[in-house]
Amino acid sequence: MLVPILGDFAPGSPQTPSVTSMQQAFADSAAEYRVPKSVLLGVSYVQSRWDTHAGVPSVSGGYGPMHLTDARTALAQAHRNSAPHSQAGSSAAISGAPLPEGPPPEQMTTLEQAARLVGISSRRLRTDAAENVRGGAALLADAQRQLGRPLSADPGDWWGAVARFSGTTNSVAAAEFADDVFAVIRKGVRRTTDTGQQVALAASPGARPNASQVQAVRPAKAPHTDVECPATLACDWIPSPHVEFGDDRYGNHDPADRPKDQKIDYIVIHDTEDTNQVMIKTVQDPSEASWHYTIRSSDGSVIQHVKTKDVAWQAGNQFINARSIGVEHEGFLAHPDAWYTEQMYRSSARLVSYLAKKYGIPLDRQHILGHDNVPGPTASTIPGMHEDPGPYWDWRHYFDLLGAPLRATAGPDSELVTVLPDFASNKPVFTNCAGHDEPCPAHGSSAVRLYSEPSEDAPLVHDEGKHPGGEDSTLRVADMGARISTGQTYAVAERRREWTAIWYLGQKAWFKNPPAHPTAVGATGRMVTPKPGLDDIPVYGRALPEEDAYPADVPVQSASPLPYELSAGQRYATQGSTTGSYVDSGSGFDDAPHRVVVGNDVYYEIQFGYRIAYVRADDVDVVRADG
Template structure:
């Protein structure tokens, strides 16, 4: 099965950077300069973890999911979150104020001092663990902290809380290596942790593409509805022609933005949100409706939010560019929007806008090449690389323009292998399948929403006939029993 991070969110209530009005965040004086000394970040994590009996690696993974360990000089995220731990102050989440109570430190210090902010985050996380009745023995096991992590995110729904917590645990599994703005390297070694989800195991898994598939306009997207207070029901394009696509940056995390759009106090939304690490896409407003994302362009445009911060290029990955470009190309084709910079614009280019996103770190050249196909993305995988050493292609069948299904054979062990490789929507999870049936045995199928391929499906078939096939896009291939012997 192909290796990939699960379709999780790199998290928290970091909201959207596109509000029509100022987000409901408590007003403050200009932030003080961030306080940090060389090597201080790793020391601050260690000290906070020890003081509040929070697993150090879990604390770092949570912070990385929120901010990539960049406190942004005390400036708030779109939803009013501060510092590397994203301590939030808005009507729906008061983790900043709770941290001040727990640590005895002023909110101003928690916003601007990195060590204080990390301690505040650890204190809030520990308080959630205490509220859940986590014992001293249980606190030593990172797997037992899942529900506390989910609550730390302050999500508007259990589904998004699960998305938030799963992201943190995915980072634990993959490991973290981050460079702070001061140049310090902070690491978390990869470790296998089986999280104890508790009641969140019953929440919808937004990591599964096409949740409520009938609701999405783009097949590769997951559906998570924005709150009805944050968009206007409409009947576009019959009511208003759609002729623009607006590119945004969230000033926050993927799950956090999804949660913020589900909060009625936000009064902002976007049609789509794209994840940094793997290009996962969530649709939150139907294209027929007017999302509140771009002022004067709300009636005529589709808005796409991208996880990250304008000032930090590390969020803008190739996976994000490719997935977003495929989405933009799909929207443009459906509405007849020219694929040029006059019609695909940044939020900062909308008339009357007071925002800077996507900012100077957004690579428009690369993005537009992917949108127009002038540098057409190709599948980085081959049938042989999917099936493994010793396998050679002995047959194949085209699946329209969407992909090709391959049958391979390993003469060394007598095994067949089937893999379906996509040609379109590369990097975006779409329905793809591959199957292999050895005569006299049950069919084995790999079917799901995959970014690049389905398979490998292997079975011992020496001296046996096989049926094989697969699906990509709307095209399917089914062979008869063949390749006997």
């Protein structure tokens, strides 16, 4: 059986519909179906941020700005576990065992329902953004009628219909969706969509849901009180095993008593590079890695696996593991349109905000890390470090949702800059999304490419750790050797017209930064630089205690500098210091918290390359950036 899983057109093809005014489409559809325009705009924004995703369906088979779901597409997406992942934005088909028989769930057939209500084909609803909006309006009006509610002009009377439109059968998740929609309505939003459309929702601060509708949907209390989640988030508990199995091996996490025995400094953002179903099986296997939370792409539901007091094996760096919480997101870094859904972003931001507040973790890019920002602990580990969530994760939007928007904090001539490209229009070329050297489909990105000279014809900067022996950096989607990312802060080395150079892995690295459309903005903060008299200083992937700090029965860990040089005159941004520490796992399996060896040596965490790194405080002076 062949089942189409992507849209009926490729981006830029002649069949791609041309929409002259999405703003008008929302106004016309709201009037036709007597849905308040703010409600229609708000629902669409929370579903898709008004994007079309070039006809690529989400993991749940949702199409267009209203995310109308097609059952066959959704089932085919779920059926792809054993099949190669197709290139995002291209036409593709997949063969396999027959799909499940019987009627699909109602929440997977909103495209078909909308087609019946508006009297047009499902194909047109997938490919025509304006008709997709019209279909969404018809569904909202139908939901309102089914609830026995009038087609009122008051947005507050539509909270129940909005909750139903979410498509989830989980009452916490449905209430969360409706709350998000009404928060957007109250605050208002303006955005340029992925097709270049200017769409705006005017703020309505007085828009409040009807209390009786809220009480009918929202549960009196969260159904799972044993998970560490905010009460407004749909969370469950599927534990990761801490057990011994054969040959003195155990898995798949370590008991601890954080933050009493070890401060939690970081939250690490991952993507799974597999489906949610596979990852839930993986995290229950004691021979596999572990992490604290998994977030499902289709609806943003959260599952906790390891208590935050304990150490999960998730970052590929034991020092970071001991000080972090790992959050996995169902998805593939090379296929963001299908998997990095708005509901997943919002659930993740809600969870991370809760955890950051609970443990006092700063909401910045030296503490909210991608897995791709975690340093290799030693030189030999660098080439194998992970690359997720990759260049298509929208860090700017994510920090907006965290309530810590990224912005300029100094003037354009500052000594520090924060990377802040416009995600939608920043489309660097990447290759190998489909496993070969062909260019990936053009897509908005958080990444900015770095050159050895102020020219796009110059070679990319070299990363000796990632490419030892002089091998060049590449354009591959999983190669971070010559790039920086939104929210990261770097010290300026030089400026020439539209180009800015930063200190990066011990060298000058150039990126295009035109004043009219800046790629990076001025920042305040602190920097470290080698103390006078030191030609260069070592850089580390972990902050270990000094030799004298180790008890006699704990093996001393080698400091093992990374293969880079931080030379005199160079400067690197720092967000703070830490004391060297090491968690001793002992001789084997033990249910008691492992011993933490704490030294006196102080290190500064720095933004050294794409990944963070550490330098000894005794080797550097700390200077304040001139804004």
